[in-house]
Amino acid sequence: MTMKRKKVSVIGAGFTGATTAFLLAQKELADVVLVDIPNQEGPTKGKALDMFEASPVQGFDSKITGTSNYEDTANSDIVVITAGIARKPGMSRDDLVNTNAKIMKSVTKEIVRYSPDTIIVVLTNPVDAMTYTVYKESGLPKNRVIGQSGILDSARFRSFIAEELNLSVKDITGFVLGGHGDDMVPLVRYSFAGGIPLQSLISEERLGEIVERTRKGGGEIVGLLGNGSAYYAPAASLVEMAEAILKDQRRVLPTIAYLEGEYGYNGLYLGVPTILGGSGIEDIIELDLTDDEKKELDKSADSVRKVMTVLS
Numbered sequence: 001m002t003m004k005r006k007k008v009s010v011i012g013a014g015f016t017g018a019t020t021a022f023l024l025a026q027k028e029l030a031d032v033v034l035v036d037i038p039n040q041e042g043p044t045k046g047k048a049l050d051m052f053e054a055s056p057v058q059g060f061d062s063k064i065t066g067t068s069n070y071e072d073t074a075n076s077d078i079v080v081i082t083a084g085i086a087r088k089p090g091m092s093r094d095d096l097v098n099t100n101a102k103i104m105k106s107v108t109k110e111i112v113r114y115s116p117d118t119i120i121v122v123l124t125n126p127v128d129a130m131t132y133t134v135y136k137e138s139g140l141p142k143n144r145v146i147g148q149s150g151i152l153d154s155a156r157f158r159s160f161i162a163e164e165l166n167l168s169v170k171d172i173t174g175f176v177l178g179g180h181g182d183d184m185v186p187l188v189r190y191s192f193a194g195g196i197p198l199q200s201l202i203s204e205e206r207l208g209e210i211v212e213r214t215r216k217g218g219g220e221i222v223g224l225l226g227n228g229s230a231y232y233a234p235a236a237s238l239v240e241m242a243e244a245i246l247k248d249q250r251r252v253l254p255t256i257a258y259l260e261g262e263y264g265y266n267g268l269y270l271g272v273p274t275i276l277g278g279s280g281i282e283d284i285i286e287l288d289l290t291d292d293e294k295k296e297l298d299k300s301a302d303s304v305r306k307v308m309t310v311l312s
């Protein structure tokens, strides 16, 4: 009996896409097809070949293909969308909406044409609105169109907390809810160091500063890089989602899910705690929020709605 090999296609072979492809292959989670536009076919093939040539050294057998032909993506288990433009210093993620919405529509058509049963994971910004665009364009059920923000935002929060306490990052858990913008909601009350509530380890004032740094975490990297945005931690976050799906792990992870009444919102993609497994989002977990936390989440949801008003 031959086992069917898993296949993940990554649309957009730029910083986040190429890094994601390499991590997926290194972990032997699937064969990887890296796709970009026709005039980028040479560099895309070059990146795929370069990764293949790393495989004997690192000892992985995943195949990596670089292409601009969507036929090569046929029957993907997962398609990750990283195609589009990234922001530069002085821009907000929302400034990307018009350009990237057009790109989402065109790539989604091609994706579902060749992989009608796939699960799509969206990274492209502004990611809450772009996930909605892909959902509408794809016609796929809501559990199979998912956005990435919360794993990255929580990872930033967890990194800063670990550094503050001089503890292993492995012992720090945390949750960030809401839209992937500067008013995202890091839930301090649900964050722990080895099971110990953070509030008993760090002063309220310092926690407030770390929450603020987390909210602006993407912008901090944009400012330092000068000509693009973060890609190592975003790629690692995408790979954690892909692994949960490919291995049917039923992980509890914050992802961007389509809400139909949960948290009091309707017809909106927003970052919430979800159960991620073989069929995509298998459940949304509704946490009890304090009035203040709910107010913050409402503000974040309003920001996402505002960006969505420009989408047709």
Ligand SMILES: NC(=O)C1=CN([C@@H]2O[C@H](COP(=O)(O)OP(=O)(O)OC[C@H]3O[C@@H](n4cnc5c(N)ncnc54)[C@H](O)[C@@H]3O)[C@@H](O)[C@H]2O)C=CC1
Residues within 6 Å of the ligand: 011, 012, 013, 014, 015, 016, 017, 035, 036, 037, 040, 082, 083, 084, 085, 086, 087, 096, 100, 103, 106, 107, 122, 123, 124, 125, 126, 127, 148, 149, 152, 180, 228, 229, 230, 231, 234
């Ligand atoms: N949701 C999140 O947490 C994060 C989102 N992002 C977003 O991800 C996106 C990608 O970022 P990077 O990889 O750094 O950008 P990049 O500029 O390095 O790569 C984007 C790639 O998309 C390609 N592309 C453009 N139109 C395309 C099309 N129609 N079909 C296929 N490929 C196409 C470009 O040729 C380019 O290679 C940006 O919108 C960025 O804001 C980045 C980091 C985190």
Ligand SMILES: O=C([O-])CC(=O)C(=O)O
Residues within 6 Å of the ligand: 086, 087, 093, 125, 152, 180, 217, 218, 219, 221, 222, 229, 230, 234
């Ligand atoms: O900040 C950006 O534009 C890219 C992104 O979403 C992040 O790194 O969080």
